Amino acid sequence: MKRGFYIGRFQPYHNGHQSVLEHIAGTVDEIIIGVGSAQLSHQADNPFTAGERVLMITRSLESLDCPFYVIPIEDIQRNALWVAHVRSMTPPFDICYSSNPLVVRLFSEAGIDVQLPAMYEREILSGTEIRKRMLENRSWKNLVPPAVIQVLKEIDGPGRLRQIAGDD
C-alpha cells in the first residue's frame, strides 16, 4: 500500500489540480488531498470555506480510478510544527507531491520523500487568475471541472467574491 499526499488551498479547485491528481492516481494506491488554510473563507484570496472546497474536489474526482481522502488542514502558524500537524490529521503516507518551496523544504527536513507533480499551464490554471476573472466578469468556467461550476453556482461563489472584494 503506497499513499501519496497532495496539498493546496483550492480557491477554487481547477483543471490544473485535476490533471495533477489524475497523474498521481497512476502512481500510488491511495491519495490524500489536504485542503490547506481550511479555517479561511470570505476573503478576496480565500473566498470559499473548507467544506465548499471539499465538495468541489470530491465531486470532480467522482470517476477517479484511485481511492482518495479529502482532509481540511487548518493553518498553525508554526512552520516547524506543520509536518507533524499534517501527519496527525491524515492517514500515514509515503510520499508528498508539491512544487511549493516551503512545503518541499519542510517535508524534506522531516525525512519524507517529495516529488514535483507533473506540470501544467500554471499561468492561467491558477486560483489567482480564476478569482481575478470572476471579479472582472470574464470567462473562467473553462478553467475548472464541471462539478466546480455547479458547486460555485449553488453557493453563489462569484457573487460572494465580488461582494467581499468590493471597496467599503
Added chain:
Amino acid sequence: MKRGFYIGRFQPYHNGHQSVLEHIAGTVDEIIIGVGSAQLSHQADNPFTAGERVLMITRSLESLDCPFYVIPIEDIQRNALWVAHVRSMTPPFDICYSSNPLVVRLFSEAGIDVQLPAMYEREILSGTEIRKRMLENRSWKNLVPPAVIQVLKEIDGPGRLRQIAGDD
C-alpha cells in the same frame, strides 16, 4: 440531494457507530462523518490521531451503499460558535443525527433538524468500554469492525494506550 451529519470522537470507531451509519445510509443521499476533538491524541481518553480515526472509519465503510465524507473537526472551546465551525468545515447538510444533549441543543438553537440515531447496546459498544478492555488486556476485537482491528495493529494502538495510561 439530502445530506446527513453524524459526529463522534471515534476513540476507536466501533460496531455501534457502524450500525448507526448503516442505518443513516438508508435515509439520506450522502453522509458527512465529523471526527470530533480532531486535535487530540496520545491521551488515555483520546489515544488515536484524527488521521488514524479517518482511516478506521473509511476502511470500515468501504462497502457502504452511500457516499460519505470523513472530516476532522478540531475543538474550538466556544460552544456558541461550534455549529458555525462545523458548517464551515463540511459540505452543506440538512439534518444532524446525534444523541449527545449538547450537540442536540446547539444544532436546535441554530435551527437545524436533529434526529436521534437508531439505538444499539450502548453499555458495551462504547469507546470508554473498549479502551478499558484494551488497558486490561481483555477481549475487545469483537466490538469493532475488522478494518479497525487491522488499523490498530498497524499503529500499535493498544500498546500506545497502555503506555500513555501508565503511571509515572
Added chain:
Amino acid sequence: MKRGFYIGRFQPYHNGHQSVLEHIAGTVDEIIIGVGSAQLSHQADNPFTAGERVLMITRSLESLDCPFYVIPIEDIQRNALWVAHVRSMTPPFDICYSSNPLVVRLFSEAGIDVQLPAMYEREILSGTEIRKRMLENRSWKNLVPPAVIQVLKEIDGPGRLRQIAGDD
C-alpha cells in the same frame, strides 16, 4: 473621578451581585463590571452567553444611581497576563472589588488596590445554587432581580440548562 472594577461570571446574575454593586455605587464615581469567562456558554457551569449576561446585568441596574460599563472579558489561560488583559479591555480604574483569592493576589501583585466587597448570604446567593435549583425544578426566582427572570424566560434559560446538563 474614581472608578471601581468588579468581576464575576454571572451565571446567572443574582441578588448577591446586585447588592454588592449597589454598595459599591456609593463609594465610586463609575463602576466597571467585567463579565468573566465571556467565551463560555452552553455548559452546565456556564450556561449563558456573554451577551445574555450583559443583558441581565444592564437591565437589573437600570435604576442604579451610578454610571457603569459592562465589559465581556474572555479567559486567556495565563494568570500572569490576566491583569494586563483586563486593563486593556476596560477604562482605567483605581480599585478592584473582589473576594476571589486569585483575583486579589493578581491585582495586588500588579500594585492595584483591592477591597473585599460587602458581604451577603453566600450560601444561597450563588450561581452554583441557582443553577442547581433550576436543574431540580426548585424555586430560584426569588434569588435574582426581576429583570433576570425576564431575560431567562426570553432565552429559555432553564430549559437550555436542563437539556445540556442531561446525560447522553
Added chain:
Amino acid sequence: MKRGFYIGRFQPYHNGHQSVLEHIAGTVDEIIIGVGSAQLSHQADNPFTAGERVLMITRSLESLDCPFYVIPIEDIQRNALWVAHVRSMTPPFDICYSSNPLVVRLFSEAGIDVQLPAMYEREILSGTEIRKRMLENRSWKNLVPPAVIQVLKEIDGPGRLRQIAGDD
C-alpha cells in the same frame, strides 16, 4: 423592542461615527456598539486599547437619547464564525448597520437584516485621516467629539501614536 448593531474599530471614535449613531438612535429602541479588533492596540493602525475606545464612545454619547451597549469584540480570524462570535458577545439584535462589504456579506449569509448607515464626509471623517494628521502634527480636534479630545489627552494618545509609528 428593536435593537440595532453597529461595529467599527473606532481608532479613534470620530464625528462620522457620532453622526451615524445619532441617526440610528432615531430608528431603534436600543443600540449595540461593537468595538472591533478589541485585542489590538499600540499599533500605527490600531493605537488605542479597547478600554480606551469604550471610554471615548461612552463619553461622547452621554446625551444620546437612546440606551446603548458598548461591547469589545476580539478578532477570531475565522470569517465563517464571526457572526456567531458577535452574537455570543452581545444582546440579541434585529438589524445590523454597516457599509463594510465583508460585514454586509457575513450578516446577509446569516439571514440578518443589514442596512447602509446614513452617509457623512468619509474622506476626512476617517480614522486613517485622523491618525495621519496626528502623526503629522496637523489639526484633528475638529474631527472628533470633545469627549474624545479629553480622553486622548489623558492617555497621551497622539504621543503614543507618534512614538510607536517611529522608525527603529
Added chain:
Amino acid sequence: MKRGFYIGRFQPYHNGHQSVLEHIAGTVDEIIIGVGSAQLSHQADNPFTAGERVLMITRSLESLDCPFYVIPIEDIQRNALWVAHVRSMTPPFDICYSSNPLVVRLFSEAGIDVQLPAMYEREILSGTEIRKRMLENRSWKNLVPPAVIQVLKEIDGPGRLRQIAGDD
C-alpha cells in the same frame, strides 16, 4: 558533542531534579532543561512563573560541571505536535531523559532515544509534596537546593501559594 534533554514543570525545582541533573551531567556534553507548562503560574498546582523557575534552576546549577540551557516550553495541547514543538525551541539533542510515560511514548514514536533517569526518593521529593507542605506550613526547605529557598523568599513564593489556594 552529545546533548541530553530533560523536562519537568519544576513547581518548584527540588533535590530530586538536582540529583538527576548531576547524574546526567556525567553522561553528556551539554544538557537542555525544558521548563514545561511555561505559560502557567499562580495556580495551586503551578504557582511559579516560568521566569521564576528558570531562576531557581540556574542558581541551583551554578557549580554544575556541564554546560546547560534552560528553556521555557509552553504547552500546545496537541500531543502529536509536542516533540516538534520542543525541538523547535531547543538546540538539537540526541537523547531524552524522562520517566513520564507520555513523554517516553512521544519521543519514542519520533524515533528519539529515551532513557530513564536515575532514581531518587520520589514520594517526598516531588513538587506535589513540597507544595502540600508549604500550604500546611510544614518543613519543606530540606527538600530543595539552597538557591531555591532564596528565590522563593524573594518572590514570597509560599505566601502566594497559600493565598491562591485559599477558598473564596
Added chain:
Amino acid sequence: MKRGFYIGRFQPYHNGHQSVLEHIAGTVDEIIIGVGSAQLSHQADNPFTAGERVLMITRSLESLDCPFYVIPIEDIQRNALWVAHVRSMTPPFDICYSSNPLVVRLFSEAGIDVQLPAMYEREILSGTEIRKRMLENRSWKNLVPPAVIQVLKEIDGPGRLRQIAGDD
C-alpha cells in the same frame, strides 16, 4: 543585583548584537536575552528556529564576562499584554535595552526603565542585510561571530533560506 533585558529576533545573531551585549555586560550583573518571535522559522524573514538562535547566541557569548540567560519569547499578538508576557517568562529585571520604538513605548508605559543600547553600524549589521547577502550568495560571514558561522553550517542555514525564499 542588577539585571538587564535585551530582546531581538536574531535572524541571525550578528556582530551588532554581540557588540551591544558586550557593552551591556559592563553595566549590569546579569543579562537576559529574549529571543523574540520564537515560534517563527522557515520563513524568508525568520528562517531559523528559536532553538537554533539560542545555540548561536550561547556559543557566541561563551567568553562573555557576565552571566546571561537566553529565553525564547513567543509572540502573543497583544501589544498591551506583551510586557506582562515577557516578565512571566524571564527572571526579574530592572532595565530594558532597546531602540525599537514599540518596545520602548510598551516598557515605558509599564513603568520600566529603558535605555538606548550603544550604537553600531546598523546599515550592514542587520539581519535583513545578512539574509539578503545569503540569498544573493554574497559575503556575510564577516558580519557574524565565528560560532554563528559554525551553527549555520551545521543546520544548512543559507541553503534553507535560499530554498524557502524561492518562487513556487
